[in-house]
Amino acid sequence: YQLLTFPNKGVFSFPSVSPAPHSVYNSRLCSAATLPVSACSGSAVKFIMEPKLYRPPPEVRGMTSLDKEAFTQTITVPALRVPTGVLNKVVKSLKKSAIQRPGIPRVVQDKEESSDFRLVLLDPHKVSSTTSFSEAEAEALRSFSVSEELQHYELQLTYHNLKTEEVLEAVLPQGQDVTSSFSRVGHIAHMNLRDHQLPYKNLIGQVIMDKNPGVTCVVNKTNMIDSTYRNFKMEVLAGEENMVAKVKENGVNYEFDFSRVYWNPRLSTEHQRVVQLIKPGETVFDVFAGVGPFAVPAARSGAKVLANDLNPESYRWLQHNCKLNKVEKKVRSFNLDGRAFIQGPVKQELPALLKGTAGVHVVMNLPALALEFLDAFRGLLHQEPPCDENLPIVHCYCFSKDDNPETDVVKRASDSIGFPLESQCSVHFVRNVAPNKDMMCVRFKVPKEVLFSKDHDQTEPSEEPSSYRFITIRNARKHLS
Numbered sequence: 001y002q003l004l005t006f007p008n009k010g011v012f013s014f015p016s017v018s019p020a021p022h023s024v025y026n027s028r029l030c031s032a033a034t035l036p037v038s039a040c041s042g043s044a045v046k047f048i049m050e051p052k053l054y055r056p057p058p059e060v061r062g063m064t065s066l067d068k069e070a071f072t073q074t075i076t077v078p079a080l081r082v083p084t085g086v087l088n089k090v091v092k093s094l095k096k097s098a099i100q101r102p103g104i105p106r107v108v109q110d111k112e113e114s115s116d117f118r119l120v121l122l123d124p125h126k127v128s129s130t131t132s133f134s135e136a137e138a139e140a141l142r143s144f145s146v147s148e149e150l151q152h153y154e155l156q157l158t159y160h161n162l163k164t165e166e167v168l169e170a171v172l173p174q175g176q177d178v179t180s181s182f183s184r185v186g187h188i189a190h191m192n193l194r195d196h197q198l199p200y201k202n203l204i205g206q207v208i209m210d211k212n213p214g215v216t217c218v219v220n221k222t223n224m225i226d227s228t229y230r231n232f233k234m235e236v237l238a239g240e241e242n243m244v245a246k247v248k249e250n251g252v253n254y255e256f257d258f259s260r261v262y263w264n265p266r267l268s269t270e271h272q273r274v275v276q277l278i279k280p281g282e283t284v285f286d287v288f289a290g291v292g293p294f295a296v297p298a299a300r301s302g303a304k305v306l307a308n309d310l311n312p313e314s315y316r317w318l319q320h321n322c323k324l325n326k327v328e329k330k331v332r333s334f335n336l337d338g339r340a341f342i343q344g345p346v347k348q349e350l351p352a353l354l355k356g357t358a359g360v361h362v363v364m365n366l367p368a369l370a371l372e373f374l375d376a377f378r379g380l381l382h383q384e385p386p387c388d389e390n391l392p393i394v395h396c397y398c399f400s401k402d403d404n405p406e407t408d409v410v411k412r413a414s415d416s417i418g419f420p421l422e423s424q425c426s427v428h429f430v431r432n433v434a435p436n437k438d439m440m441c442v443r444f445k446v447p448k449e450v451l452f453s454k455d456h457d458q459t460e461p462s463e464e465p466s467s468y469r470f471i472t473i474r475n476a477r478k479h480l481s
């Protein structure tokens with residue numbers, strides 16, 4: 001910004017920002033004001049600011065390997081000279097105008113190093129002249145006999161004082177989107193960089209790590225979600241290569257290798273919603289269990305759980321998480337294709353469970369494909385005498401790109417299970433995963449006409465699920481395209 005005075009004092013302008021030599025990089029503040037106080041006193045002084053005062057030196061543009069020292073510069077900020085006796089009270093009453101930057105103190109030594117005074121640094125975006133103070137602030141200054149005369153303070157600003165967006169905006173080509181959002185999974189920050197950001201990927205990773213305490217590894221997703229195990233291929237951009245994350249979700253601890261299993265922090269509310277529907281003593285069949293975010297909390301709240309996942313790594317971490325949360329005796333785990341799980345362990349356990357009174361739930365969270373597995377319930381218990389009681393409640397997830405997702409998912413679920421579910425199901429919106437793509441959960445009791453049907457021959461589950469998967473993936477594409 002520039003410093004202007006009224007005509008009788010002439011017009012001064014000076015560059016407010018001067019890059020410091022790299023060798024003087026440090027986070028210490030310099031305390032000498034460059035202009036005589038008389039030149040910038042009282043209401044004659046106006047700070048005209050650039051819209052972005054905290055803009056790093058232009059030389060950093062295009063940098064691909066992070067040089068933190070190149071961000072060091074000196075800027076001039078307004079300040080008030082405050083007697084030490086009233087310092088705390090003044091700082092309190094100037095909350096709105098005082099400078100608020102990470103790593104920058106609001107109070108610094110007076111330039112004359114007098115122990116009777118300190119300088120309170122003000123935010124140059126908010127204070128450009130003495131008239132910038134609010135009525136209440138001006139009144140407080142008067143009551144504490146603080147001179148409203150604005151001082152100038154030369155402040156050394158370093159990389160550490162800048163926000164992520166400020167660093168990236170200065171480095172990436174002008175006018176390009178610098179969005180730096182990421183998902184946090186334990187110590188891992190997980191990004192999804194766009195093509196124009198890729199030349200700067202390591203720098204972006206380093207900045208994210210520096211600016212987010214606790215993040216010690218930054219990864220970028222390098223492909224679309226893997227079609228079978230729902231995990232991403234990822235590249236480490238910065239930090240340690242340790243992919244074993246420790247997270248806490250809804251009070252439950254999980255550990256897993258984030259590069260080899262599925263984990264989505266955005267599903268925590270959904271996990272909690274479903275687990276809250278399950279009462280102690282009930283049974284849960286988790287067909288696509290992942291590392292256990294339904295299975296483990298359900299077992300902790302007193303349910304008996306049979307949890308399955310096709311990915312051997314998920315299966316291993318599922319067992320690990322059961323032990324970690326001391327529910328290994330309540331969870332039986334399986335490493336099967338979902339269809340084989342329904343036609344195997346689910347089919348075996350159901351007849352006895354239907355005779356009891358405790359509820360039975362089947363959780364199917366594989367949104368791209370789960371609807372395609374519903375036909376596994378057709379005639380599942382065809383050898384058993386039909387009954388109405390205690391039929392299993394299915395919670396089946398899917399994506400929809402339809403204008404009316406509720407109608408769409410009920411129709412697709414009905415088609416797959418071979419029975420109209422319209423009047424006997426509920427649909428829950430889980431989250432919007434992309435523009436025009438919603439994740440939904442359809443809940444229904446498996447109709448007895450389906451479960452005990454003698455018209456549907458149960459095909460033996462094959463040990464190798466790939467051929468089945470080929471068909472289901474093709475079918476799923478119809479819905480997803």
Ligand SMILES: C[S@@+](CC[C@H](N)C(=O)[O-])C[C@H]1O[C@@H](n2cnc3c(N)ncnc32)[C@H](O)[C@@H]1O
Pocket residue numbers: 228229230261262263264267287288289290291292293294308309310311314336337338339365366367465469
């Ligand atoms: C979207 S993830 C959901 C995991 C977990 N339930 C959750 O909510 O985080 C789907 C899981 O299904 C597993 N999976 C994919 N295809 C499968 C199949 N045919 N049979 C069983 N599990 C499968 C994947 O390995 C993955 O762990």
